[in-house]
Amino acid sequence: MLDIAAELCEWCEQDRDFAVATVVFVDGSAPRLPGAALAVDATGVAVGSVSGGCVEGAVYELCREVLASGEPVLTRFGPDGDDPFLSQVTCGGVIEILVVPVYAADRAAVVPVLRGDRAALARVVDGPPGTLGRSLLVRADGSYAGSLGGAAGSDETAAAEARQVLAAGRHWARVVLGTAGDGHRQPFTLFVEARAEPPRMLVFGAIDHAAALTTLGRFLGYRVTVCDARPVFATRERFPDAHEVVVDWPHRHLRKTATDDRTVICVLTHDAKFDIPLLSRALALPVAYVGALGSRRTQADRMVRLRAEGVPEWQLDRLRSPVGLDLGARTPEETALSIAAEIVAVTRGGSGLPLTGGDTPIHRDFGHEHCRVPPTATASRRPLSAR
Incomplete structure (x- = not known):
């Protein structure tokens, strides 16, 4: 329900009772990941989405029932069913949804998470x-x-x-x-x-492409840092969408910056004196993505220099360069879009190929990756396509 946290926090402040439906399990292709939510207040106002449209009407009515009864419900929607008027997940997958009422006595349990x-x-x-x-x-x-x-x-x-x-x-x-x-x-x-904490996007090189990329990075939910050793270029005025603008040598800043397996690193300097020490460090880190701007000739020279620095082949294989997907990009904004698209593909397990004419899943199944053991299926619940 964190995707509608701002609205729900406001409802709590206004002492509005509501029911919230949260996707808690996905199997196969489905339009929304676990955590997606739809909430309905006592007057019938709704915010959020659990399926992109295909079962919203049924979940809306279920929220109203739960709010009236005070009894939580766990229900599932899938592609099967003989009744064409029953709500079904048209993508072909199965989603499981928990619907709970939130009254005045329940707000203390949810407000801290909602407010951040x-x-x-x-x-x-x-x-x-x-x-x-x-x-x-x-x-x-x-x-x-x-x-x-x-x-x-x-x-x-x-x-x-x-x-x-x-x-x-x-x-x-x-x-x-x-x-x-x-x-x-x-x-x-x-x-x-x-x-x-939001994942980090580290953008090295205070160029016009970086300005466009910081805007997209913030839109995608990253905490964005722009770093460049040149103070005349690394300014807040040039990067208003960055959460942080740092003047420092890139490799030195990376050495003292916290990263994790969700961090993405974008090297846009395409200057060997910056790139080589920075990439030597970045490729050794357990981060989600490392990409570097430059032509194919620049990349060939870069690989020679990195090998001379002793960077092992398995680390070099992680480098995405020339950076981005082949969109035919020409402008800084288009180039930033191609980089952002590649980041999404890499971090979400996409192929980067057109969906038209393909047979790969549109929605990857991430429902099981955080399970410590397979989900149980013993609870009393409403049947598939209940309603």
């Missing part, structure tokens, strides 16, 4: 009777509030799992607690949403 605090919200999507939708607010300092309503120790275990999600910088995860015979009457399956 370093916190995680764990909700039960499968568990012992009476626990569906119960939540636990877990703060970055390890404290927590609420209860899952399970056996002794389940809240502490859930809080520890949620803290791991926070520490890993994830926005969501689906985790299972306990197994039969370890003191739990029934295992819990939790959907955890976390206020993770």
Whole structure:
């Protein structure tokens, strides 16, 4: 539900009751990832989306029912069904949606996550009777509030799992607690949403292409830093969309900058005195993407220089250069778009090929990558295409 956090925070401030439907599981092709949400208030106003349109009407009505009854519901929508009037996921996949009411007494559990605090919200999507939708607010300092309503120790275990999600910088995860015979009457399956720090985009080289790329990077949700050793070019006025503008030698700034496996590094200097020490460092880091601007001739010379510096072949294979997808780009804005498109393809597992005439999945299945064990399917829930 973090994609509609601003609207929900405003509703909480206005003391509005609402129900929120959150995608908690995706199998196969689906238009929205887990965490996508749609909320409906007591007057029928709706914000957000869970499917891009194909099941919105059914989920809207379900939100209104849940808000009236006060009972959480877990439901699934898929492509099957004999009734043409039932809502179905036309992409061919299956989505599982948890719908919970949020009244005045529930707001304390969701507001910290909505307003941007370093916190995680764990909700039960499968568990012992009476626990569906119960939540636990877990703060970055390890404290927590609420209860899952399970056996002794389940809240502490859930809080520890949620803290791991926070520490890993994830926005969501689906985790299972306990197994039969370890003191739990029934295992819990939790959907955890976390206020993770945004991934970083490091843009080296304060050129016009960089200005366009910082705008796109911010639009895609990155925390964008522009770095250049030349103070006349690395200015806030030239890069208003950057979160940070740094005057420093690129390789020196990278050495003292925190990165993780979500970080993308874009080297736009195409000047050997900057590129070689910077790329020698960048290619050794466990980051998501390293791309470098330059012609094919520049790239050939760059590879010779990097090999002379001792950069191993497996690291050189990670370098995306000439940077970007082949869009026929000419302007700085078009070039930035080709770079951003390649970043999305690399980080999301796309091919970069046209979808027309292809047979690869349009929506990659990321639903399982954060699961510690396969999701259970034992909870009482509404059937596929319920409504």
